[in-house]
Amino acid sequence: MPNMSKTKVAIPEQEPAVRARNFEEVSLGYTEEMAVEEATRCLNCPKKPCVSGCPVGVRIPEFIKKITERDFEGAYEIIHSTSSLPAVCGRVCPQESQCEGQCVRGKAKGAEPVGIGRLERFAADWHMQHSDAPVQKPESNGHKVAIVGGGPAGLTCAGDLAKLGYEVTIFEAFHVAGGVLMYGIPEFRLPKAIVQKEVENLKAMGVNIMTNMVVGKVFSVDELMEQGFEAVFVGSGAGLPRFMGIEGESLIGVCSANEYLTRINLMKGYKEGYDTPVLKSKAVAVCGGGNVAMDAARSALRMGAEHVYIVYRRSEDEMPARKEEVHHAKQEGVEFLTLQNPVKILGDENGRVRAAVCQKMELGEPDASGRRRPIPIEGSEYELEVDTVIMSIGTSPNPLIRTTTKGLEANKHGCLVVDENMMTTKEGVYAGGDAVTGAATVILAMGAGKSAAKSIDEYIQNKSK
Amino acid sequence: MFQIVRKKVLNPSVTLMEFNAPYIAAKVKAGQFIIFRVDEQGERVPLTVADSNPEKGTITLIFQVVGRSTMKLNALNEGDSILDLVGPLGIPTEIPENAKKICVVGGGVGCAIAYPQAKSLHKAGLQVDVIAGFRSKDIVILEDEFKQCCDELILCTDDGSYGQKGFVTNALQERIDNGIQYDAVIAIGPVPMMKFVCKVTEKYNIPTIVSLNPIMVDGTGMCGGCRVTVDGKIRYACVEGPDFDGHKVDFDELMHRNGTFREREADCRMMALADKA
Numbered sequence: 001m002p003n004m005s006k007t008k009v010a011i012p013e014q015e016p017a018v019r020a021r022n023f024e025e026v027s028l029g030y031t032e033e034m035a036v037e038e039a040t041r042c043l044n045c046p047k048k049p050c051v052s053g054c055p056v057g058v059r060i061p062e063f064i065k066k067i068t069e070r071d072f073e074g075a076y077e078i079i080h081s082t083s084s085l086p087a088v089c090g091r092v093c094p095q096e097s098q099c100e101g102q103c104v105r106g107k108a109k110g111a112e113p114v115g116i117g118r119l120e121r122f123a124a125d126w127h128m129q130h131s132d133a134p135v136q137k138p139e140s141n142g143h144k145v146a147i148v149g150g151g152p153a154g155l156t157c158a159g160d161l162a163k164l165g166y167e168v169t170i171f172e173a174f175h176v177a178g179g180v181l182m183y184g185i186p187e188f189r190l191p192k193a194i195v196q197k198e199v200e201n202l203k204a205m206g207v208n209i210m211t212n213m214v215v216g217k218v219f220s221v222d223e224l225m226e227q228g229f230e231a232v233f234v235g236s237g238a239g240l241p242r243f244m245g246i247e248g249e250s251l252i253g254v255c256s257a258n259e260y261l262t263r264i265n266l267m268k269g270y271k272e273g274y275d276t277p278v279l280k281s282k283a284v285a286v287c288g289g290g291n292v293a294m295d296a297a298r299s300a301l302r303m304g305a306e307h308v309y310i311v312y313r314r315s316e317d318e319m320p321a322r323k324e325e326v327h328h329a330k331q332e333g334v335e336f337l338t339l340q341n342p343v344k345i346l347g348d349e350n351g352r353v354r355a356a357v358c359q360k361m362e363l364g365e366p367d368a369s370g371r372r373r374p375i376p377i378e379g380s381e382y383e384l385e386v387d388t389v390i391m392s393i394g395t396s397p398n399p400l401i402r403t404t405t406k407g408l409e410a411n412k413h414g415c416l417v418v419d420e421n422m423m424t425t426k427e428g429v430y431a432g433g434d435a436v437t438g439a440a441t442v443i444l445a446m447g448a449g450k451s452a453a454k455s456i457d458e459y460i461q462n463k464s465k
Numbered sequence: 466m467f468q469i470v471r472k473k474v475l476n477p478s479v480t481l482m483e484f485n486a487p488y489i490a491a492k493v494k495a496g497q498f499i500i501f502r503v504d505e506q507g508e509r510v511p512l513t514v515a516d517s518n519p520e521k522g523t524i525t526l527i528f529q530v531v532g533r534s535t536m537k538l539n540a541l542n543e544g545d546s547i548l549d550l551v552g553p554l555g556i557p558t559e560i561p562e563n564a565k566k567i568c569v570v571g572g573g574v575g576c577a578i579a580y581p582q583a584k585s586l587h588k589a590g591l592q593v594d595v596i597a598g599f600r601s602k603d604i605v606i607l608e609d610e611f612k613q614c615c616d617e618l619i620l621c622t623d624d625g626s627y628g629q630k631g632f633v634t635n636a637l638q639e640r641i642d643n644g645i646q647y648d649a650v651i652a653i654g655p656v657p658m659m660k661f662v663c664k665v666t667e668k669y670n671i672p673t674i675v676s677l678n679p680i681m682v683d684g685t686g687m688c689g690g691c692r693v694t695v696d697g698k699i700r701y702a703c704v705e706g707p708d709f710d711g712h713k714v715d716f717d718e719l720m721h722r723n724g725t726f727r728e729r730e731a732d733c734r735m736m737a738l739a740d741k742a
Contacts (some may be wrong), residue, residue, distance in 0.1 A: 173551070212549050218488050258689065259688035274506045
């Protein structure tokens with residue numbers, strides 16, 4: 001009997017006032033009973049619009065049916081057959097614009113789609129907690145592939161190739177694999193222990209992960225091919241931060257969101273006993289309106305700031321951040337100053353930030369992105385008293401790979417050019433994720449890693465004929 | 466894991482450590498640096514590579530024991546290992562084309578970085594003078610090593626306890642006044658020292674390369690923490706440096722930004738001293 005409730009089963013969450021001061025996961029996850037109840041809201045419709053909304057094609061109605069049958073491990077297995085990072089996707093995917101955005105249950109007025117994301121997370125977590133079945137290591141097919149970058153695109157590509165028997169080596173620049181999963185997305189949205197468990201699963205499948213290896217410095221892509229790797233997948237991300245170029249950006253107390261988040265998430269600067277320092281802030285202005293800005297703002301609260309502002313030049317409707325993240329941020333006490341932009345940062349006598357001069361905006365005609373252009377209102381400047389300004393206005397691909405690899409073309413934004421098979425302009429070199437699209441999402445990077453793995457398999461198999 | 470194969474205390478506050486790091490040893494060139502992390506709780510800390518031995522597969526770091534991370538590192542011995550070592554990072558030093566006579570000026574522990582520069586220039590057949598400055602006799606380092614790789618070594622101490630009395634800037638000015646012509650100067654040391662060497666060379670339009678030491682986290686260009694202003698533009702020292710045209714660097718800004726965590730650094734030193742007591 002399907003559950004005809006118009007709304008999702010409520011998911012337990014930490015109270016906003018409590019969670020705004022700790023780094024534990026905000027959402028506590030469904031119990032088995034809640035999961036089964038939510039799963040019975042799925043009508044198992046034959047057209048499966050949800051599956052077409054998923055960048056990696058998870059067989060959603062199938063895994064949900066398993067949950068209704070209380071075969072939670074079975075549900076996990078279905079998810080895992082198409083997604084190599086199930087515990088991650090259930091937590092960070094923008095389901096509202098993907099699977100859940102297509103769900104028929106959400107089409108009626110005032111109705112919510114099936115909580116597909118919550119159910120995916122439930123199944124993945126259940127597996128992690130209950131299953132100790134050893135991971136199967138496939139037999140080697142004798143072919144070697146190199147992956148540059150151990151983020152979502154690289155990990156997914158590696159996993160899919162390993163399943164087919166390829167000997168895969170990931171070259172990761174940082175001291176730990178995961179990319180944005182480790183340095184960008186905060187602990188309270190995506191626990192690092194979960195990311196590392198997923199990485200361990202890949203190692204158990206035979207993927208070799210070499211950390212502290214910066215391709216483009218220690219080896220070039222050409223040298224990798226000389227070492228016997230028959231194809232290379234570049235998943236080096238878009239980690240180059242942008243600054244506004246306004247006066248005062250070099251004052252003490254101004255940093256990029258990447259730096260702020262890396263100190264906290266990757267280096268665990270929020271934890272007692274960890275050496276990496278993090279700016280001590282009382283009042284923080286985060287400039288930007290995307291998911292990264294939300295992450296930085298919510299992290300700043302947890303680091304002890306009394307006031308945290310999001311300063312965004314358009315209105316809330318135009319903000320690219322997920323509605324859920326904006327909602328959580330507001331609940332926790334982040335103040336949203338929309339239709340405002342900083343024009344200058346002021347310092348005190350010690351050269352430390354004391355205020356951001358903000359100018360108010362109004363919206364005019366749409367610009368190239370299709371969103372209405374912000375137009376400054378003359379004379380509307382005022383001083384926002386803050387001691388920290390975090391620039392979260394976007395990132396672009398790091399130029400290291402394209403500047404050290406002959407024959408690799410990029411567009412004017414620095415993004416690698418690829419054909420419909422994810423191959424770059426250099427034979428045998430594939431690319432996907434933020435390195436190709438510019439800053440986007442984890443799931444899109446995973447989808448790209450998946451497509452690239454398929455193309456690499458075809459390429460190598462054809463070559464050996 | 467990267468094992469320490471050799472440790473030598475050069476003076477009470479400067480230590481030399483040779484690490485097993487074959488991939489880095491095979492590629493590193495003068496001017497490039499590494500980032501190390503001692504353990505799971507440790508910071509990522511940049512240090513310029515002082516020497517490398519590709520056949521042995523080792524690199525040598527010379528560091529001043531001044532804060533928490535260098536104290537942690539100094540507490541280790543031959544046979545111990547550190548968790549992480551990544552490199553080679555940064556761009557190798559490039560001297561102006563057609564330069565024949567170079568003066569390498571090193572200040573204090575900066576001499577540890579001046580040394581690989583002098584060595585590689587000397588090996589390439591250029592004339593190299595080295596001016597090495599230290600506060601006093603007991604912290605002089607690498608004297609013999611320098612003698613082997615330069616045409617003339619001018620050692621200075623602030624207090625006159627060894628070599629010539631005075632700062633490296635005095636020694637450099639003196640040599641220029643005496644008619645010695647340098648095609649380029651490389652200055653490596655504390656930021657004020659590099660700033661004042663550049664003030665000397667500016668007067669004579671001598672191209673001067675400096676090696677900057679901003680605070681870093683990742684070292685690969687993804688955080689912007691190491692940004693410095695050179696010729697009015699923002700440059701990332703970890704990917705476009707650490708060398709820059711000294712006459713265009715905003716040294717005051719660098720000195721200022723290097724003080725970002727001064728309070729925390731002082732607290733750590735106090736705690737370390739208390740632990741020792």
